[in-house]
Amino acid sequence: MSDLINKTSQFFSSGIIDLFIGYKKGRLGEGKPAFFTKPDQLSELIFDENCIVNLAVYLRKPELKKYSKIGILANFGTLRALLQLAAENQITDGQYLILTVADGKVLEFANLKAIEEYVANNLPKPNPERLALLKEIESKSREERWDFWTRELSSCIRCYACRAACPLCYCEQCLVECNQPQWVGVPPTGLGNLEWHIVRAMHLAGRCISCGECEAACPMEIPLGLLTQKLNMTIISNFGQIPGTKREPDYALSTFKVDDKENFIR
């Protein structure tokens, strides 16, 4: 950890960065997002397996515009989010100083290409427990599935924490706030909740980097990550595009192949 702190404070003293986004220890031992503007604050900086928050979510906040160069301590999900944001022209190569810690060593990424290589070499397999849960839901009958989701989604209080925690939900005006026409009902009724979760899943289809932040943020513990996970699996198996692995645009729903296969169009 001292290696990380030393390196970061060097970046501060040589004037390379004027803000560093990292983690400090939270009350429950979790890695809490922290913003360091002076080297003497860095004694609090930590990085361990409890640092799961995706810090890329802060990069597009207007509050950060006054800083000339920002450093960010990235976990794996954050690295993928950075690649996806670059592919969507939201950040540029070299705009941020990107650090990560791997096997106890501090890694500095020279450019997005280096991140791309690192991500390609370390891409994790999907969590078997999640896959089993998804399989269990899929093996139910249609009515059972509908009842399952109706029950789960009826507890949604529409706090939009899933949206706020997502590094890729960065639209300045979200479709749910549009009231002319109103696409999604505002009060948390069963119907409005279903529509919101369909919209969220569809807007993240082919873009979701599976960091799990949406589900971790949900105060009602709705397994909403399953929806995006299912769509990602569909896209990977049908079209072969894996979100958050390329720095160039490669969005599954804005590209097509002439021989895309389906079995439901008459």
Add this chain to the structure above:
Amino acid sequence: MQEFEPKIVAFVCNWCTYAGADLAGTSRIKYATNVRIVRFPCTGRIDYMLILKAFQNGADGVIVSGCHPNDCHYTSGNFHARRRWIVFNELLELLGFDKRRLFFSWVSAAEGAKWANLVNEVVTEVRKLGPYTEYEKLSKINVNSIGELCNV
């Protein structure tokens, strides 16, 4: 008792299916009158939100139709739409949505008879299924049931 007459909404593209439906009319082919056609510039424009809105507003079935692959007036609109439908279809499948009420089809400007057949088939199938009530029930899950959840 009077037979149930389903309300069907058809989202069609201007260049193929709308012209196909027009051909069915000028060829004096008779088909079920349950369908309400909404014309769009291209299938690429047919957002999944529109399909949801149709069901929300009381449609018992929805048809989405446009040009065959390679026939799009704008070259690639239907290819993009097809990808979106593949993904949307999977989402509806996982959610347990009643997909028997949602129909996708390719109908060209020359296929007036295919259009008439399609509408007839859809009407027969939806008539068998009966009125669509799941969505209406969903809109009644509201503040009251949240009260139950929180034991207020």
